[in-house]
Amino acid sequence: MKTSITSESLSCGAPAQAAQAALAELPVRAGASLKPDHFQYILNHLPDIGFFEIHAENYLVDGGPFHHYLTRIRERYALSIHGVGLSIGGESPLDLQHLDRLADLIDRYAPAVFSEHLAWSGHAGFFLNDLLPLPYHRATLQRVCDHVDQVQNRLKRRLLLENPATYVEFSSSNITETDFIIEILQRTGCGLLLDINNVYVSSTNHIRDPRAYIDALPPGTVGQIHLAGFSQEQDGAGAPLLIDSHDAPVAAAVWDLYDYALCRFGPVPTLIERDGNIPPFEVLQAEVRLADERLNSDALRGRRS
Amino acid sequence: MSEQDDFVTALLDPEAPLPRDLATWNGSDPATRFAVYRNNVTVSLIDALADTYPVTQTLVGERFFRAMARLFVQKTLPQSPVMSRYGAAFPAFIADFEPAGSVPYLADMARLEQLRTQACHCADAAPLSTARLTQLLSDTQTLPQQRVALHPSAQLIRSDYAVVSLWAAHQDLAELHRVNPCTPEQALIVRPGLDVEVIPIDPAMYRFLEQLLGAASLGRALEDTCLTHPDFDLVAALGLLIQRGLIVDLPLETTT
Numbered sequence: 001m002k003t004s005i006t007s008e009s010l011s012c013g014a015p016a017q018a019a020q021a022a023l024a025e026l027p028v029r030a031g032a033s034l035k036p037d038h039f040q041y042i043l044n045h046l047p048d049i050g051f052f053e054i055h056a057e058n059y060l061v062d063g064g065p066f067h068h069y070l071t072r073i074r075e076r077y078a079l080s081i082h083g084v085g086l087s088i089g090g091e092s093p094l095d096l097q098h099l100d101r102l103a104d105l106i107d108r109y110a111p112a113v114f115s116e117h118l119a120w121s122g123h124a125g126f127f128l129n130d131l132l133p134l135p136y137h138r139a140t141l142q143r144v145c146d147h148v149d150q151v152q153n154r155l156k157r158r159l160l161l162e163n164p165a166t167y168v169e170f171s172s173s174n175i176t177e178t179d180f181i182i183e184i185l186q187r188t189g190c191g192l193l194l195d196i197n198n199v200y201v202s203s204t205n206h207i208r209d210p211r212a213y214i215d216a217l218p219p220g221t222v223g224q225i226h227l228a229g230f231s232q233e234q235d236g237a238g239a240p241l242l243i244d245s246h247d248a249p250v251a252a253a254v255w256d257l258y259d260y261a262l263c264r265f266g267p268v269p270t271l272i273e274r275d276g277n278i279p280p281f282e283v284l285q286a287e288v289r290l291a292d293e294r295l296n297s298d299a300l301r302g303r304r305s
Numbered sequence: 306m307s308e309q310d311d312f313v314t315a316l317l318d319p320e321a322p323l324p325r326d327l328a329t330w331n332g333s334d335p336a337t338r339f340a341v342y343r344n345n346v347t348v349s350l351i352d353a354l355a356d357t358y359p360v361t362q363t364l365v366g367e368r369f370f371r372a373m374a375r376l377f378v379q380k381t382l383p384q385s386p387v388m389s390r391y392g393a394a395f396p397a398f399i400a401d402f403e404p405a406g407s408v409p410y411l412a413d414m415a416r417l418e419q420l421r422t423q424a425c426h427c428a429d430a431a432p433l434s435t436a437r438l439t440q441l442l443s444d445t446q447t448l449p450q451q452r453v454a455l456h457p458s459a460q461l462i463r464s465d466y467a468v469v470s471l472w473a474a475h476q477d478l479a480e481l482h483r484v485n486p487c488t489p490e491q492a493l494i495v496r497p498g499l500d501v502e503v504i505p506i507d508p509a510m511y512r513f514l515e516q517l518l519g520a521a522s523l524g525r526a527l528e529d530t531c532l533t534h535p536d537f538d539l540v541a542a543l544g545l546l547i548q549r550g551l552i553v554d555l556p557l558e559t560t561t
Binding site for chain 2: 057058060061062063064065066067068084085086090091092095098120121122123124125126127128129130132135167168169170171172173205206207233234235236237239241243
Protein backbone atom coordinates (compact mmCIF):
# COMPACT_ATOMS: atom_id res chain seq x y z
CA MET A 1 0.00 0.00 0.00
CA LYS A 2 1.71 3.15 -1.21
CA THR A 3 0.60 6.72 -1.08
CA SER A 4 0.85 8.46 -4.43
CA ILE A 5 2.99 11.46 -5.30
CA THR A 6 2.18 13.65 -8.26
CA SER A 7 4.71 13.62 -11.07
CA GLU A 8 4.99 17.45 -10.90
CA SER A 9 6.33 17.36 -7.37
CA LEU A 10 8.99 14.91 -8.45
CA SER A 11 10.41 16.96 -11.32
CA CYS A 12 13.53 19.02 -10.66
CA GLY A 13 12.29 22.35 -11.97
CA ALA A 14 12.31 25.99 -10.90
CA PRO A 15 9.29 25.73 -8.55
CA ALA A 16 11.12 23.11 -6.51
CA GLN A 17 14.15 25.39 -6.23
CA ALA A 18 12.01 28.33 -5.15
CA ALA A 19 10.43 26.19 -2.44
CA GLN A 20 13.91 25.10 -1.41
CA ALA A 21 15.07 28.72 -1.08
CA ALA A 22 12.08 29.55 1.12
CA LEU A 23 12.92 26.64 3.40
CA ALA A 24 16.62 27.28 3.70
CA GLU A 25 16.80 30.03 6.28
CA LEU A 26 20.24 28.84 7.37
CA PRO A 27 23.07 30.00 5.13
CA VAL A 28 23.49 27.44 2.35
CA ARG A 29 26.78 26.30 3.79
CA ALA A 30 28.09 23.61 6.06
CA GLY A 31 27.94 23.89 9.85
CA ALA A 32 29.10 21.94 12.88
CA SER A 33 27.68 20.54 16.10
CA LEU A 34 28.44 22.94 18.95
CA LYS A 35 30.27 21.15 21.76
CA PRO A 36 31.20 22.61 25.19
CA ASP A 37 34.82 21.53 24.61
CA HIS A 38 34.95 23.99 21.72
CA PHE A 39 33.16 27.02 23.27
CA GLN A 40 36.31 28.90 24.15
CA TYR A 41 38.15 28.02 20.94
CA ILE A 42 35.25 29.29 18.84
CA LEU A 43 35.08 32.63 20.66
CA ASN A 44 38.85 33.04 20.53
CA HIS A 45 39.26 32.16 16.86
CA LEU A 46 35.84 32.94 15.31
CA PRO A 47 36.25 30.18 12.69
CA ASP A 48 34.56 30.66 9.32
CA ILE A 49 31.64 28.24 9.75
CA GLY A 50 28.18 28.44 8.17
CA PHE A 51 26.26 27.75 11.36
CA PHE A 52 26.28 25.85 14.63
CA GLU A 53 23.74 23.33 15.85
CA ILE A 54 22.89 22.49 19.46
CA HIS A 55 20.85 19.76 21.10
CA ALA A 56 17.96 21.61 22.69
CA GLU A 57 17.86 19.47 25.82
CA ASN A 58 21.43 20.37 26.85
CA TYR A 59 20.36 24.01 27.07
CA LEU A 60 17.11 23.57 29.01
CA VAL A 61 18.88 24.75 32.16
CA ASP A 62 18.40 27.96 34.12
CA GLY A 63 21.84 29.52 33.75
CA GLY A 64 25.56 28.91 33.86
CA PRO A 65 28.27 28.41 31.23
CA PHE A 66 26.08 26.78 28.55
CA HIS A 67 23.89 29.87 28.20
CA HIS A 68 26.85 32.19 28.67
CA TYR A 69 28.75 30.73 25.73
CA LEU A 70 25.77 30.03 23.50
CA THR A 71 24.63 33.66 23.86
CA ARG A 72 28.03 34.90 22.70
CA ILE A 73 28.31 32.37 19.88
CA ARG A 74 24.76 33.12 18.72
CA GLU A 75 25.69 36.81 18.41
CA ARG A 76 28.20 35.81 15.74
CA TYR A 77 26.76 32.71 14.02
CA ALA A 78 23.55 31.32 12.56
CA LEU A 79 22.03 28.61 14.75
CA SER A 80 19.89 25.53 14.35
CA ILE A 81 18.32 23.79 17.33
CA HIS A 82 17.88 20.04 17.21
CA GLY A 83 15.55 18.34 19.69
CA VAL A 84 16.04 14.78 20.85
CA GLY A 85 13.34 14.53 23.53
CA LEU A 86 9.91 15.35 22.08
CA SER A 87 9.14 11.72 21.23
CA ILE A 88 7.03 12.65 18.21
CA GLY A 89 6.59 8.98 17.31
CA GLY A 90 5.48 8.05 20.81
CA GLU A 91 2.15 6.55 21.85
CA SER A 92 2.16 8.81 24.89
CA PRO A 93 0.86 12.36 24.58
CA LEU A 94 3.57 15.00 24.03
CA ASP A 95 5.15 16.37 27.23
CA LEU A 96 3.60 19.85 27.22
CA GLN A 97 5.97 21.17 29.85
CA HIS A 98 8.90 20.10 27.69
CA LEU A 99 7.29 21.73 24.67
CA ASP A 100 6.87 24.98 26.65
CA ARG A 101 10.52 24.93 27.63
CA LEU A 102 11.51 24.37 24.01
CA ALA A 103 9.35 27.34 23.01
CA ASP A 104 11.20 29.50 25.57
CA LEU A 105 14.58 28.33 24.27
CA ILE A 106 13.55 29.08 20.69
CA ASP A 107 12.30 32.54 21.70
CA ARG A 108 15.58 33.23 23.45
CA TYR A 109 17.95 32.17 20.66
CA ALA A 110 15.81 32.66 17.53
CA PRO A 111 17.35 29.74 15.59
CA ALA A 112 16.91 29.56 11.82
CA VAL A 113 15.80 25.94 12.16
CA PHE A 114 14.20 23.73 14.78
CA SER A 115 14.25 20.02 14.04
CA GLU A 116 13.19 16.77 15.70
CA HIS A 117 13.11 13.07 14.88
CA LEU A 118 10.76 10.57 13.32
CA ALA A 119 11.21 8.36 16.37
CA TRP A 120 10.12 8.01 19.97
CA SER A 121 12.20 8.40 23.10
CA GLY A 122 9.70 8.67 25.93
CA HIS A 123 6.95 6.45 27.23
CA ALA A 124 4.50 6.67 30.13
CA GLY A 125 6.36 9.54 31.79
CA PHE A 126 9.86 8.10 31.36
CA PHE A 127 12.62 9.20 29.02
CA LEU A 128 14.67 6.41 27.42
CA ASN A 129 17.51 8.55 25.98
CA ASP A 130 17.51 6.80 22.60
CA LEU A 131 15.71 7.30 19.29
CA LEU A 132 13.43 4.28 19.01
CA PRO A 133 11.78 3.01 15.82
CA LEU A 134 8.09 2.84 15.00
CA PRO A 135 6.11 0.75 12.51
CA TYR A 136 4.77 2.56 9.46
CA HIS A 137 1.02 2.18 9.01
CA ARG A 138 -2.09 4.41 9.02
CA ALA A 139 -2.43 4.55 12.82
CA THR A 140 1.20 5.56 13.44
CA LEU A 141 1.01 8.03 10.55
CA GLN A 142 -1.99 9.71 12.16
CA ARG A 143 -0.22 9.83 15.52
CA VAL A 144 2.93 11.38 14.10
CA CYS A 145 0.97 13.94 12.06
CA ASP A 146 -1.06 14.92 15.15
CA HIS A 147 2.13 15.38 17.15
CA VAL A 148 3.85 17.38 14.40
CA ASP A 149 0.76 19.63 14.14
CA GLN A 150 0.80 20.12 17.89
CA VAL A 151 4.51 21.01 17.92
CA GLN A 152 4.21 23.44 15.01
CA ASN A 153 1.16 25.12 16.53
CA ARG A 154 2.85 25.57 19.92
CA LEU A 155 6.21 26.71 18.52
CA LYS A 156 4.51 28.82 15.81
CA ARG A 157 7.10 27.70 13.31
CA ARG A 158 7.77 25.02 10.77
CA LEU A 159 9.47 21.91 12.07
CA LEU A 160 12.05 19.91 10.17
CA LEU A 161 11.58 16.18 10.82
CA GLU A 162 14.60 13.88 10.56
CA ASN A 163 14.49 10.47 8.90
CA PRO A 164 15.66 7.79 11.34
CA ALA A 165 18.50 5.27 11.48
CA THR A 166 16.89 1.94 12.40
CA TYR A 167 18.11 -1.53 13.33
CA VAL A 168 14.83 -3.46 13.18
CA GLU A 169 11.72 -3.37 11.02
CA PHE A 170 8.13 -4.24 11.94
CA SER A 171 5.91 -6.85 10.34
CA SER A 172 2.94 -4.51 10.82
CA SER A 173 4.52 -1.82 8.60
CA ASN A 174 2.65 -1.50 5.31
CA ILE A 175 3.90 1.89 4.11
CA THR A 176 7.48 2.48 2.99
CA GLU A 177 9.52 4.92 5.10
CA THR A 178 9.75 7.44 2.26
CA ASP A 179 6.00 7.33 1.56
CA PHE A 180 5.36 7.65 5.29
CA ILE A 181 7.59 10.73 5.43
CA ILE A 182 6.15 12.25 2.27
CA GLU A 183 2.64 11.98 3.67
CA ILE A 184 3.73 13.63 6.95
CA LEU A 185 5.26 16.48 4.95
CA GLN A 186 2.11 16.87 2.85
CA ARG A 187 -0.33 16.69 5.73
CA THR A 188 1.51 18.85 8.26
CA GLY A 189 3.53 21.20 6.07
CA CYS A 190 6.69 20.35 8.01
CA GLY A 191 10.02 20.06 6.19
CA LEU A 192 12.53 17.24 6.04
CA LEU A 193 15.88 17.12 7.77
CA LEU A 194 17.54 14.58 5.52
CA ASP A 195 20.16 12.65 7.46
CA ILE A 196 22.29 11.08 4.75
CA ASN A 197 24.11 8.88 7.24
CA ASN A 198 20.76 7.57 8.49
CA VAL A 199 19.70 6.80 4.91
CA TYR A 200 22.91 4.85 4.40
CA VAL A 201 22.76 3.08 7.78
CA SER A 202 19.09 2.06 7.43
CA SER A 203 19.50 1.06 3.78
CA THR A 204 22.42 -1.20 4.67
CA ASN A 205 20.64 -2.64 7.71
CA HIS A 206 17.48 -3.44 5.76
CA ILE A 207 19.14 -4.19 2.39
CA ARG A 208 17.52 -1.31 0.51
CA ASP A 209 18.92 0.95 -2.23
CA PRO A 210 19.96 4.25 -0.60
CA ARG A 211 19.80 6.10 -3.92
CA ALA A 212 16.25 4.91 -4.49
CA TYR A 213 15.45 6.35 -1.05
CA ILE A 214 16.83 9.75 -2.14
CA ASP A 215 15.02 9.48 -5.48
CA ALA A 216 11.71 8.83 -3.74
CA LEU A 217 11.84 12.14 -1.82
CA PRO A 218 10.42 15.19 -3.56
CA PRO A 219 12.80 18.13 -4.16
CA GLY A 220 11.82 21.30 -2.35
CA THR A 221 11.17 19.55 0.94
CA VAL A 222 14.68 19.20 2.34
CA GLY A 223 15.46 22.09 4.69
CA GLN A 224 18.70 20.74 6.10
CA ILE A 225 21.08 17.81 5.70
CA HIS A 226 22.95 15.93 8.42
CA LEU A 227 26.19 14.03 7.84
CA ALA A 228 27.80 11.84 10.50
CA GLY A 229 29.89 8.73 11.06
CA PHE A 230 28.69 5.21 11.86
CA SER A 231 30.17 2.11 13.43
CA GLN A 232 29.79 -1.42 12.14
CA GLU A 233 28.56 -4.63 13.78
CA GLN A 234 26.87 -7.79 12.53
CA ASP A 235 23.33 -9.06 12.92
CA GLY A 236 22.35 -12.60 14.04
CA ALA A 237 23.05 -13.99 10.57
CA GLY A 238 26.39 -12.23 10.09
CA ALA A 239 24.97 -9.51 7.82
CA PRO A 240 26.39 -6.00 8.33
CA LEU A 241 24.57 -3.96 10.95
CA LEU A 242 25.55 -0.29 10.93
CA ILE A 243 25.13 1.79 14.08
CA ASP A 244 24.40 5.52 13.88
CA SER A 245 27.09 6.36 16.42
CA HIS A 246 28.08 9.97 15.55
CA ASP A 247 31.54 9.23 16.92
CA ALA A 248 33.61 8.97 13.74
CA PRO A 249 34.34 10.95 10.57
CA VAL A 250 31.81 10.79 7.72
CA ALA A 251 32.36 7.60 5.70
CA ALA A 252 33.30 7.67 1.98
CA ALA A 253 30.04 5.95 1.00
CA VAL A 254 28.08 8.64 2.88
CA TRP A 255 29.99 11.42 1.09
CA ASP A 256 29.09 9.76 -2.22
CA LEU A 257 25.44 9.59 -1.23
CA TYR A 258 25.64 13.25 -0.16
CA ASP A 259 26.86 14.18 -3.65
CA TYR A 260 23.96 12.22 -5.09
CA ALA A 261 21.49 14.01 -2.82
CA LEU A 262 22.92 17.43 -3.72
CA CYS A 263 22.37 16.65 -7.38
CA ARG A 264 18.73 15.95 -6.63
CA PHE A 265 17.94 18.62 -4.03
CA GLY A 266 20.41 21.36 -4.91
CA PRO A 267 22.61 22.97 -2.26
CA VAL A 268 21.13 22.60 1.24
CA PRO A 269 22.57 23.76 4.62
CA THR A 270 24.53 20.77 5.88
CA LEU A 271 25.60 19.82 9.38
CA ILE A 272 28.65 17.75 10.29
CA GLU A 273 27.18 16.02 13.32
CA ARG A 274 29.53 14.81 16.03
CA ASP A 275 28.50 13.62 19.49
CA GLY A 276 31.22 11.18 20.59
CA ASN A 277 35.04 11.01 20.37
CA ILE A 278 34.94 14.79 19.95
CA PRO A 279 38.11 15.81 18.05
CA PRO A 280 39.88 19.19 18.29
CA PHE A 281 37.79 21.86 16.59
CA GLU A 282 40.19 22.13 13.64
CA VAL A 283 39.52 18.48 12.76
CA LEU A 284 35.77 19.04 12.79
CA GLN A 285 36.26 22.21 10.76
CA ALA A 286 38.23 20.29 8.12
CA GLU A 287 35.21 18.00 7.67
CA VAL A 288 32.94 21.04 7.47
CA ARG A 289 35.19 22.35 4.67
CA LEU A 290 34.81 19.09 2.75
CA ALA A 291 31.05 19.53 2.88
CA ASP A 292 31.38 23.18 1.82
CA GLU A 293 33.46 22.16 -1.20
CA ARG A 294 30.78 19.71 -2.27
CA LEU A 295 28.04 22.28 -1.69
CA ASN A 296 29.91 24.85 -3.78
CA SER A 297 30.76 22.53 -6.62
CA ASP A 298 27.16 21.42 -6.74
CA ALA A 299 25.98 25.03 -6.75
CA LEU A 300 28.22 25.64 -9.76
CA ARG A 301 26.90 22.56 -11.49
CA GLY A 302 23.37 23.78 -10.84
CA ARG A 303 24.09 27.20 -12.34
CA ARG A 304 25.73 25.72 -15.44
CA SER A 305 22.84 23.41 -16.24
CA MET B 306 -0.23 -3.75 26.87
CA SER B 307 0.40 -1.34 24.01
CA GLU B 308 3.12 -1.94 21.41
CA GLN B 309 5.44 0.56 23.05
CA ASP B 310 4.75 -0.93 26.51
CA ASP B 311 6.05 -4.25 25.16
CA PHE B 312 8.99 -2.53 23.52
CA VAL B 313 9.99 -0.72 26.71
CA THR B 314 9.62 -3.84 28.86
CA ALA B 315 11.92 -5.73 26.49
CA LEU B 316 14.38 -2.82 26.40
CA LEU B 317 14.83 -2.78 30.14
CA ASP B 318 14.69 -6.49 30.89
CA PRO B 319 16.94 -8.77 28.80
CA GLU B 320 14.89 -11.75 30.05
CA ALA B 321 11.60 -10.33 28.74
CA PRO B 322 10.31 -11.60 25.36
CA LEU B 323 11.07 -9.44 22.32
CA PRO B 324 8.25 -7.33 20.87
CA ARG B 325 6.26 -9.69 18.59
CA ASP B 326 6.13 -7.19 15.74
CA LEU B 327 9.89 -7.14 15.01
CA ALA B 328 11.05 -8.23 11.56
CA THR B 329 14.42 -8.61 9.82
CA TRP B 330 14.99 -8.74 6.06
CA ASN B 331 17.12 -11.91 6.26
CA GLY B 332 15.08 -13.74 8.85
CA SER B 333 17.93 -13.43 11.35
CA ASP B 334 17.11 -13.52 15.05
CA PRO B 335 15.90 -9.98 15.83
CA ALA B 336 17.46 -10.28 19.29
CA THR B 337 20.87 -9.21 17.98
CA ARG B 338 19.43 -6.13 16.34
CA PHE B 339 17.16 -5.33 19.28
CA ALA B 340 20.22 -5.54 21.53
CA VAL B 341 21.48 -2.33 19.88
CA TYR B 342 18.54 -0.46 21.40
CA ARG B 343 18.92 -2.21 24.76
CA ASN B 344 22.56 -1.25 24.78
CA ASN B 345 21.94 2.35 23.66
CA VAL B 346 19.43 3.02 26.43
CA THR B 347 21.44 1.49 29.26
CA VAL B 348 24.90 2.55 28.17
CA SER B 349 23.89 6.14 27.38
CA LEU B 350 22.36 6.50 30.85
CA ILE B 351 25.41 4.93 32.53
CA ASP B 352 27.58 7.34 30.50
CA ALA B 353 25.45 10.25 31.71
CA LEU B 354 26.07 9.18 35.32
CA ALA B 355 29.79 8.76 34.66
CA ASP B 356 29.86 12.36 33.34
CA THR B 357 28.22 13.71 36.51
CA TYR B 358 30.16 11.52 38.97
CA PRO B 359 33.79 11.32 37.74
CA VAL B 360 35.49 11.22 41.15
CA THR B 361 32.94 8.74 42.49
CA GLN B 362 33.90 6.56 39.52
CA THR B 363 37.62 6.97 40.21
CA LEU B 364 37.18 5.96 43.85
CA VAL B 365 35.72 2.54 42.99
CA GLY B 366 37.11 2.03 39.49
CA GLU B 367 35.27 2.06 36.18
CA ARG B 368 34.08 -1.56 36.27
CA PHE B 369 32.53 -1.36 39.72
CA PHE B 370 31.04 2.07 38.98
CA ARG B 371 29.42 0.96 35.73
CA ALA B 372 28.00 -2.22 37.29
CA MET B 373 26.54 -0.14 40.15
CA ALA B 374 25.23 2.49 37.72
CA ARG B 375 23.61 -0.24 35.61
CA LEU B 376 21.57 -1.40 38.62
CA PHE B 377 20.54 2.20 39.32
CA VAL B 378 19.55 2.78 35.68
CA GLN B 379 17.38 -0.35 35.67
CA LYS B 380 15.49 0.96 38.71
CA THR B 381 15.49 4.66 37.87
CA LEU B 382 14.75 5.89 34.35
CA PRO B 383 14.95 9.63 33.66
CA GLN B 384 11.64 11.44 33.95
CA SER B 385 12.80 14.30 31.75
CA PRO B 386 14.77 14.53 28.51
CA VAL B 387 17.00 17.10 30.23
CA MET B 388 19.87 14.77 31.10
CA SER B 389 21.68 17.19 33.43
CA ARG B 390 18.83 16.52 35.89
CA TYR B 391 19.24 12.77 35.69
CA GLY B 392 20.74 10.86 38.57
CA ALA B 393 19.83 13.16 41.47
CA ALA B 394 18.84 10.02 43.39
CA PHE B 395 22.13 8.26 42.65
CA PRO B 396 23.90 9.34 45.91
CA ALA B 397 21.01 7.92 47.98
CA PHE B 398 21.17 4.72 45.91
CA ILE B 399 24.90 4.43 46.63
CA ALA B 400 24.31 4.97 50.36
CA ASP B 401 22.07 1.87 50.36
CA PHE B 402 24.26 -0.14 47.99
CA GLU B 403 25.91 -2.73 50.23
CA PRO B 404 28.77 -3.76 47.90
CA ALA B 405 30.00 -0.13 48.10
CA GLY B 406 30.12 -0.28 51.90
CA SER B 407 33.90 -0.65 51.97
CA VAL B 408 34.19 2.96 50.70
CA PRO B 409 32.07 4.61 53.40
CA TYR B 410 32.44 8.11 51.91
CA LEU B 411 31.35 7.10 48.40
CA ALA B 412 27.75 8.34 48.77
CA ASP B 413 28.93 11.69 50.20
CA MET B 414 31.36 12.12 47.32
CA ALA B 415 28.49 11.47 44.91
CA ARG B 416 26.43 14.06 46.80
CA LEU B 417 29.22 16.61 46.40
CA GLU B 418 29.45 15.91 42.67
CA GLN B 419 25.67 16.06 42.29
CA LEU B 420 25.64 19.51 43.98
CA ARG B 421 28.39 20.67 41.61
CA THR B 422 26.27 19.72 38.57
CA GLN B 423 23.23 21.47 40.06
CA ALA B 424 25.28 24.60 40.76
CA CYS B 425 26.73 24.57 37.25
CA HIS B 426 23.32 24.85 35.56
CA CYS B 427 21.62 26.96 38.24
CA ALA B 428 20.20 30.43 37.50
CA ASP B 429 22.69 33.31 37.23
CA ALA B 430 22.74 36.30 39.57
CA ALA B 431 25.02 39.33 39.79
CA PRO B 432 26.65 40.22 43.13
CA LEU B 433 25.60 43.41 44.86
CA SER B 434 27.85 46.31 43.94
CA THR B 435 30.53 47.25 46.44
CA ALA B 436 28.94 50.68 46.85
CA ARG B 437 25.54 49.21 47.70
CA LEU B 438 27.12 46.62 50.02
CA THR B 439 29.07 49.28 51.88
CA GLN B 440 25.97 51.42 52.23
CA LEU B 441 23.82 48.58 53.59
CA LEU B 442 26.46 47.11 55.88
CA SER B 443 27.29 50.47 57.41
CA ASP B 444 23.74 51.01 58.64
CA THR B 445 24.24 49.29 62.00
CA GLN B 446 20.65 50.04 63.04
CA THR B 447 19.02 47.90 60.35
CA LEU B 448 21.90 45.45 59.85
CA PRO B 449 20.63 42.79 62.29
CA GLN B 450 17.25 42.73 60.50
CA GLN B 451 18.89 42.34 57.10
CA ARG B 452 18.73 38.99 55.32
CA VAL B 453 21.74 37.94 53.22
CA ALA B 454 20.56 36.52 49.88
CA LEU B 455 23.34 34.32 48.56
CA HIS B 456 23.90 33.38 44.94
CA PRO B 457 21.08 30.97 43.89
CA SER B 458 23.61 28.22 43.22
CA ALA B 459 24.90 28.23 46.84
CA GLN B 460 24.52 24.90 48.65
CA LEU B 461 26.17 23.28 51.63
CA ILE B 462 27.60 19.83 52.14
CA ARG B 463 28.73 18.22 55.38
CA SER B 464 30.25 14.78 55.71
CA ASP B 465 31.71 12.59 58.45
CA TYR B 466 34.52 12.02 55.96
CA ALA B 467 37.06 14.22 54.22
CA VAL B 468 35.16 14.28 50.91
CA VAL B 469 36.05 17.92 50.28
CA SER B 470 39.80 17.26 50.53
CA LEU B 471 39.47 13.99 48.63
CA TRP B 472 37.60 15.74 45.85
CA ALA B 473 40.28 18.47 45.74
CA ALA B 474 43.02 15.83 45.62
CA HIS B 475 41.35 14.32 42.54
CA GLN B 476 41.47 17.75 40.85
CA ASP B 477 45.21 17.94 41.65
CA LEU B 478 44.41 20.73 44.14
CA ALA B 479 45.68 18.76 47.13
CA GLU B 480 47.95 15.81 47.86
CA LEU B 481 45.99 12.61 48.25
CA HIS B 482 48.42 10.98 50.68
CA ARG B 483 48.00 13.89 53.10
CA VAL B 484 44.23 13.39 53.36
CA ASN B 485 42.91 11.45 56.34
CA PRO B 486 39.55 10.21 54.99
CA CYS B 487 38.07 9.97 58.49
CA THR B 488 38.12 13.74 59.14
CA PRO B 489 34.66 15.36 59.10
CA GLU B 490 34.47 18.20 56.56
CA GLN B 491 32.10 20.85 55.25
CA ALA B 492 32.02 22.91 52.08
CA LEU B 493 30.07 25.62 50.34
CA ILE B 494 29.38 24.74 46.71
CA VAL B 495 28.58 27.75 44.55
CA ARG B 496 28.95 29.10 41.03
CA PRO B 497 29.25 32.90 41.21
CA GLY B 498 30.64 33.15 37.66
CA LEU B 499 31.17 30.42 35.06
CA ASP B 500 33.08 27.99 37.28
CA VAL B 501 31.69 25.96 40.15
CA GLU B 502 33.68 26.50 43.35
CA VAL B 503 33.98 24.03 46.22
CA ILE B 504 34.96 26.18 49.18
CA PRO B 505 36.05 24.33 52.36
CA ILE B 506 34.47 25.89 55.45
CA ASP B 507 34.61 25.24 59.21
CA PRO B 508 31.63 24.02 61.28
CA ALA B 509 30.84 27.56 62.50
CA MET B 510 30.65 28.92 58.95
CA TYR B 511 28.52 25.91 57.98
CA ARG B 512 26.09 26.73 60.78
CA PHE B 513 26.03 30.41 59.84
CA LEU B 514 25.45 29.77 56.12
CA GLU B 515 22.81 27.18 56.93
CA GLN B 516 20.94 29.93 58.78
CA LEU B 517 21.36 32.42 55.94
CA LEU B 518 20.20 29.90 53.33
CA GLY B 519 17.19 29.25 55.59
CA ALA B 520 16.36 32.97 55.25
CA ALA B 521 17.28 33.94 58.81
CA SER B 522 18.21 37.58 59.39
CA LEU B 523 21.85 38.41 59.97
CA GLY B 524 21.13 39.05 63.66
CA ARG B 525 19.39 35.73 64.18
CA ALA B 526 22.01 33.80 62.16
CA LEU B 527 24.79 35.32 64.24
CA GLU B 528 22.99 34.61 67.51
CA ASP B 529 22.30 31.02 66.54
CA THR B 530 25.85 30.38 65.34
CA CYS B 531 27.40 31.86 68.50
CA LEU B 532 25.33 29.51 70.66
CA THR B 533 27.38 26.56 69.42
CA HIS B 534 30.46 28.46 68.18
CA PRO B 535 31.12 31.41 70.54
CA ASP B 536 34.34 32.27 68.71
CA PHE B 537 32.58 32.67 65.34
CA ASP B 538 34.16 35.52 63.35
CA LEU B 539 31.32 37.37 61.59
CA VAL B 540 33.62 39.86 59.86
CA ALA B 541 35.72 37.10 58.32
CA ALA B 542 32.56 35.22 57.25
CA LEU B 543 31.05 38.27 55.53
CA GLY B 544 34.47 39.05 54.08
CA LEU B 545 34.58 35.66 52.38
CA LEU B 546 31.06 36.06 50.97
CA ILE B 547 31.83 39.55 49.66
CA GLN B 548 35.23 38.65 48.25
CA ARG B 549 33.79 35.71 46.31
CA GLY B 550 30.86 37.78 45.01
CA LEU B 551 28.28 35.55 46.67
CA ILE B 552 25.94 38.20 48.14
CA VAL B 553 23.31 39.08 45.55
CA ASP B 554 20.92 41.01 47.80
CA LEU B 555 20.51 42.27 51.37
CA PRO B 556 16.75 42.57 51.79
CA LEU B 557 15.18 43.61 55.08
CA GLU B 558 13.69 40.66 56.93
CA THR B 559 9.95 40.60 56.46
CA THR B 560 8.20 40.15 59.79
CA THR B 561 6.42 36.85 60.02
